[in-house]
Amino acid sequence: MVEDDAADLICISVIDGEYFVFDIDAVKRLRNDHHIAGILVGTLPQVPQQSVFLGLPVQLMPEEAALLVQQGVARIIDEALSHGNILAVDENNIDEAAAKLKINELESTESESQGALASYTTPTVSITHKCALPESSVSAIYDTPRFHIYKYLYQKGYFISPGLRFGSQFLAYPGDPLRYHSHYLVRGVGYDEEFSLLELVGSGRLGTGVKKAWMVGARLPNDCQDKFAVLRPSQTKDSEGSESNDNFVSFCIEWAGFG
Amino acid sequence: MKKRNLNAIYTAPLPVEVVPLPPLVPHNPLSVAYYVYQLVFVPFLWGFKRRRRFTAYLELYTDSVSSYVSSIAVDSYEDMQGLWKAGFFGKGTQSRSDPTWELRTAKRLQEASGEVEGVAPEEVTARRRAARKKFKNARALAEQGIVGNDTAMEKVETCEEPRRQELARPEDSQLRDSEGKVRRLEKLQLTFQEAFFLAYALDIIDIYDDRTGDLVTVPYLLGLLMPDWSPDNSFIINYVAYHHYRSHGWCIRNGVKFGVDYLLYRRGPPFSHAEFGVIVVPLYSDESKNQLIRKDWSWSFGVNRVVGGVKKILVLCYVEVPDCIDKWHTVEELLKKYKVRELVLRRWIPSRNRD
Numbered sequence: 001m002v003e004d005d006a007a008d009l010i011c012i013s014v015i016d017g018e019y020f021v022f023d024i025d026a027v028k029r030l031r032n033d034h035h036i037a038g039i040l041v042g043t044l045p046q047v048p049q050q051s052v053f054l055g056l057p058v059q060l061m062p063e064e065a066a067l068l069v070q071q072g073v074a075r076i077i078d079e080a081l082s083h084g085n086i087l088a089v090d091e092n093n094i095d096e097a098a099a100k101l102k103i104n105e106l107e108s109t110e111s112e113s114q115g116a117l118a119s120y121t122t123p124t125v126s127i128t129h130k131c132a133l134p135e136s137s138v139s140a141i142y143d144t145p146r147f148h149i150y151k152y153l154y155q156k157g158y159f160i161s162p163g164l165r166f167g168s169q170f171l172a173y174p175g176d177p178l179r180y181h182s183h184y185l186v187r188g189v190g191y192d193e194e195f196s197l198l199e200l201v202g203s204g205r206l207g208t209g210v211k212k213a214w215m216v217g218a219r220l221p222n223d224c225q226d227k228f229a230v231l232r233p234s235q236t237k238d239s240e241g242s243e244s245n246d247n248f249v250s251f252c253i254e255w256a257g258f259g
Numbered sequence: 260m261k262k263r264n265l266n267a268i269y270t271a272p273l274p275v276e277v278v279p280l281p282p283l284v285p286h287n288p289l290s291v292a293y294y295v296y297q298l299v300f301v302p303f304l305w306g307f308k309r310r311r312r313f314t315a316y317l318e319l320y321t322d323s324v325s326s327y328v329s330s331i332a333v334d335s336y337e338d339m340q341g342l343w344k345a346g347f348f349g350k351g352t353q354s355r356s357d358p359t360w361e362l363r364t365a366k367r368l369q370e371a372s373g374e375v376e377g378v379a380p381e382e383v384t385a386r387r388r389a390a391r392k393k394f395k396n397a398r399a400l401a402e403q404g405i406v407g408n409d410t411a412m413e414k415v416e417t418c419e420e421p422r423r424q425e426l427a428r429p430e431d432s433q434l435r436d437s438e439g440k441v442r443r444l445e446k447l448q449l450t451f452q453e454a455f456f457l458a459y460a461l462d463i464i465d466i467y468d469d470r471t472g473d474l475v476t477v478p479y480l481l482g483l484l485m486p487d488w489s490p491d492n493s494f495i496i497n498y499v500a501y502h503h504y505r506s507h508g509w510c511i512r513n514g515v516k517f518g519v520d521y522l523l524y525r526r527g528p529p530f531s532h533a534e535f536g537v538i539v540v541p542l543y544s545d546e547s548k549n550q551l552i553r554k555d556w557s558w559s560f561g562v563n564r565v566v567g568g569v570k571k572i573l574v575l576c577y578v579e580v581p582d583c584i585d586k587w588h589t590v591e592e593l594l595k596k597y598k599v600r601e602l603v604l605r606r607w608i609p610s611r612n613r614d
Contacts, residue, residue, distance in 0.1 A: 163557065164556070164557050164560055165560060165564075166560070166561065166564065167557050167558060167559075167560040167561015167562065167563075167564055167565075168557060168561065169557065197515070198515065198518050198519070198520070199518070199558075199561075201515055201516065201517075201518045202517070202518020202519075202561060202562055202565045203518070203561060205516075205517070205518060205565055206518075206561055206564055206565045206568070209565070209568055
């Protein structure tokens, strides 16, 4: 029974601290069911000498990986350890390992109509499960301002991508990034954390310049949740499944350009 | 619109009067005598007679612990104009930059009679925005394929009546004094760095305490502006940068509107846009302190994008902070302890910067 649950989990491989998804089905599931797009970072084997169009794997932000693990949708696989395990199995019992790989391959060819594709996706799936890392490997960021604002927006249904090119932490899209432009440049701060007015002016100006709004937000500490009750629109309180959104406060800054 | 002759209006780069010395011919005794006369006596006479001084007022905010300077402002019309026209110091409290509130108000109140001469930069901006809007409307019409380019422009021009502003306002009656002139309500506010530069480096401004009316001396002013007297006090760090660029002949103004500390103009705002945006960064000899104020990668992307988007170049101005400063230093000794290093940061994209 436990095995069935595990097989249903999306495998996120961690390699040198970065999070990747190698399975195309998992990528589809992330995009369709969990509105997480990630970023394609793999070179296309057919056209390796360009970097405009990229393919698998999909790289996820640490926040995305942590959120998926927190929600029980995915598990983190230590890729380096898994490779070590394969080698170890090879030495001790080559026949058994080969048989296992073979079975896996057959299983996946059944689901895939094309044999060529199967060879990309097969071998590691069930073996790597053995090297799954516990939730504690990602839970360290659960309590960071970045993760708070990420989760806040995620729960409101936004697609979220890294915001480096606009000098922010995230970009929030109202729908699939293939269809929509992003609406917000997102910056998560700690409650009571200071940020300079220059940053506010610069980011507000930058956001408005690219037809977005600069959004800054923080999770309220437990002792001052009532303080901001007036700021929150009343309907968020009775909307379903967003109880953790109630203790979040966010503001959008735009450059008005008077005078 | 008539193009103003900027060189005639803004003649001096700083509000000081300069008399060039006559050519010196060593073997001609007359020349030497005249040279010595110019060198010694003219400044001496000027010191008493013709030297122009400005007056500013300093407002203090006092809480239970200590006093802080809340503003330094100039309120005489002549001083405001003098400081703006030579060196572009300060900002009009009711205007975007140069103090034009009086001009604009007078113009608004006497719109029909057209007695008032001159154009405020705010009006230039308003006109440009209107023209751009008109152009965009015309382009939109043309793109829809309704009409051709020329006819679109005509159409927009005809359908858009020159919209007259609602000029009268309820407070207008209080804006005039008994003689019917517009009251002078605007002040020219100086940044602390500007005020200190005028008081210390140029020595052409007298700053008075607003409440007591006492003259504020340079050492006392410095004490008010950096009460903690720490080597990395933000006033002194910014002043070092300010003094540095003024000394190199730049017109330096506050850059908060572009998210940077300072903007560098070659001559001044009316002549050209600022070429550089400066961010002042204190640089400690103790590396752990540098780590505390370290900015992240995305910060540099953001700042560079804002500054690059308005066609300026980002300068990181590192001010080396001395380990300790003595309260008994003169200002000169104090400034000598600081060093300035600069770094230009530019976004470089290989595909766009090849040719």
